[in-house]
Amino acid sequence: MTIDLPTAPALSLVPKADAPQTAKDFKSDQEVRWCPGCGDYAILAAVQSFLPELGVRRENIVFVSGIGCSSRFPYYMNTYGMHSIHGRAPAIATGLSTSRPDLSVWVVTGDGDALSIGGNHFLHALRRNVNIKILLFNNRIYGLTKGQYSPTSEAGKITKSTPMGSIDYPFNPISVALGAEASFVARTIDSDRKHLVGVLRAAAAHEGTALVEIYQNCNIFNDGAWDPLKDAGIREDNLIRLEHGQPIRFGRDGQKGVARRDDGMLMVVDDVSECGGECLWVHDAHAAEPSTAFALSRLADFTTLEHTAIGVFRDVARPVYDQLLAQQLDRAAAAGPGDLAGLLRGRDTWTIG
């Protein structure tokens, strides 16, 4: 994943920084108030350490968030930012991004914020392909309201609002995003800094809406939710790392893999040596059709987390809403700028006196 970021088209209209920046430049003077041990700290640090790479001016970066633990994020970034209302950050970011192409606009949201109360805006931002980057911190629980199940909580989960177990069926955010015509869809994990930064880098370079789902640990209300993907010794058998152009292999010694069956469906192969590696599916993040990416998102068992894929599922070029709008404005202005007096006069007037 090496991308020459300063020329990444997504940032082509954002002014470049005069001097190199460091992570420290992106830390605000506000005291960070997440619970000690919360996965949000790792994500914040990763973002702060990564942003200098973009080489764009700090004042041209904006973080917009909704409501929830993760949505406090903008306060800790020494950039412009807005902590808005529950679920609405994608809509606010849409207005900001489309009216200010010189800004790099990031949305920080959570599983409840993006997929429950803000589901509609989330879907339509992805469909519209506005030039915003959405970081969805998924901890499978409501943290700020102290521990109710969320739209990504596993069925049967016992929480404050589901003492007999949740009877809600969960969303798979990657599947939802792919179904909503997203042009960039990726998943990563809070504790894997290298992978997280790699995904952020790809998202930043993408023109249009990028969705990055980040598995985040809420150590207070849902501790260990992602442990099967984190604990050495288990994770190797659960985690499937997607790399564009590479055959999909995983497992302790890479002995497992993903192959395409005769009927076109994907399947997990427990011993790739049986087919000499020939049968493995080569991941193509740029595939025009999202169906294979969707199939990859469905490999996981949502309860045990077995066969959970991470990395960039989909990264395709599609016309960007902001640019289309700008082009229409340019086209209208080509015939000459607006003439207010002419507009008011119209075509059908009469004179008195």
Next chain:
Amino acid sequence: MAKPVVALEKVIIRFAGDSGDGMQLTGDRFTHETASFGNDLSTLPDFPAEIRAPAGTLPGVSAFQLHFADHAIATPGDAADVLVAMNPAALRSNLHHVRRGGTLIVNKDEFTKRALEKVGYAADPLDDGSLESYNLNAVNLTTLTVEALKGFDITKKEAERAKNMFALGLLSWLYDRGTEGTKAFLRAKFGRKPEILAANIAAFEAGWAYGETTEDFAVQYEIAPAPLPEGTYRNITGNIALSYGLIAASQLSGLPLFLGSYPITPASDILHELSRHKQFGVRTLQLEDEIAGIGAALGAAYGGSLAVTTTSGPGIALKAETIGLAVATELPLVVVDVQRGGPSTGLPTKTEQADLLQAMYGRNGESPVPIVAPQSPSDCFHAAIEASRIALTYRTPVFLLSDGYLANGSEPWRIPEVAELPDLHVDFATEPNHVDEDGQPVFWPFKRDPETLARPWAIPGTPGLEHRIGGIEKADGSGAISYDPDNHDFMVRTRQAKVDRIADSIPPLAVDDPDGRARVLVLGWGSTHGPIAAACHIVRSEGGAVAQAHLRHLNPFPANTGEVLRGYERVLIPEMNLGQLWMLIRAKYLVDAVGYHQVRGLPFKATELADQIRELL
């Protein structure tokens, strides 16, 4: 042979027909000719919410009323002098709008047994004597049109469809209107279908010729131009005027206009109109819902646009939380509510002014929002500029409360010179405005202008002023998150004080009391200005003394409002709601005002209001 010409001071014509009969278009064309002739005028479209209810039924009737005169008029008129009814349903549902002795022009072809039964006529009203007190003209409009179009290469259906042009031609002759404008309009509309164009023009001319030759119409009428103030005029509806006001405000402030919206009757025409003017740098986004509409607008406001969202009452309910965020973040935002009948879906195509208290109080917490209300269709232009001025100057969301009558009604408008319009220039913050404990210059997003109490507007992209805003209470000055009780109390009071201070920048409430001896004041707001003015005119012409005052600013009220109210023995507040301004006025000024309320989805009739005034004299 020319027929005798009778001079009239004013006429009210009502066109009514099936939704598919093109009555809105017919009324609109007649209005344009009347406007360019120089009469003062006022219109009221009255159409059903259904796009096409079944043909020939009562719910499918669409009407358009036009009042025009040789003097200044304020309303679309109470009772029509002339009703054009294209079918039995139109006659049945509109006859009560016609004054006794008025003229009925009815399309006789449509009065078949089946059509009559469909709308509950047991006998044909055209010959059962029930219309004796009217001047009835039963004309075979369809047959005459089809005959006139015999030589054209069009279907019978297409020929029949041109009957509205025949009717328009007949009316144009009757009131001596021009024909060139309508022909030019038809050429633009049907330019690509030459046969249809020729047929429509032929039908229009046939209607005119029919009036000239038939013995049914013995006289022609003449309404002299009205002596309006000097200037160049055009006819304009409220929604178009409001759209132009927003574009003007954008030009006057030098800020790009951004509209985040979602279609809703009767506000959608503003979205349509603004989306046509991208050459002014106008960005219009049709979002996924009302909440996203205002959300996108607020995002654009943060980025330095003149941001607007447009909707009607139900949409305001959905936007309430974001309006609260705009109050908390103190960003400029114009919220246009084109009010319609409520609650819930209510009467989407009918007018009402029952969202005043929603605008005033419909949010959680102490959340004051200024309110501006236009008083006539063309006034929507100036009201939109005024709402923008307040939003930009005071960094606050502002309600612009139009309504269905203003939105679709039209009147002649003296086109202002651009140089007459106010300067709305805005200065963004570019430098730190405070020094911290260490003596370092810093930017404090909530350090206010001492005069307006507005906070600085620092837009992203400004180096050194990076800051975070949001819905959580902020510390006075620094804008850091603050849960401090005294700070919250202070911030709540300061946001209120900022809105109250707007009163310093608005003109005092003016009173119209021609001879200065009135003891009764009629106080109104919004679109009732015309009917109230007309009612006062009636009462004064009888020798009664009555004063009129009209509120353009409903939050805050003009500084002299209490003084004005206390200057009268009786105060009457007519409203198209159950007494919303009435309640605000009584609560704030302890004045024993009397209310008069109607929620029929229609503007007040001047005669009804005159009755109410007489009772208080």
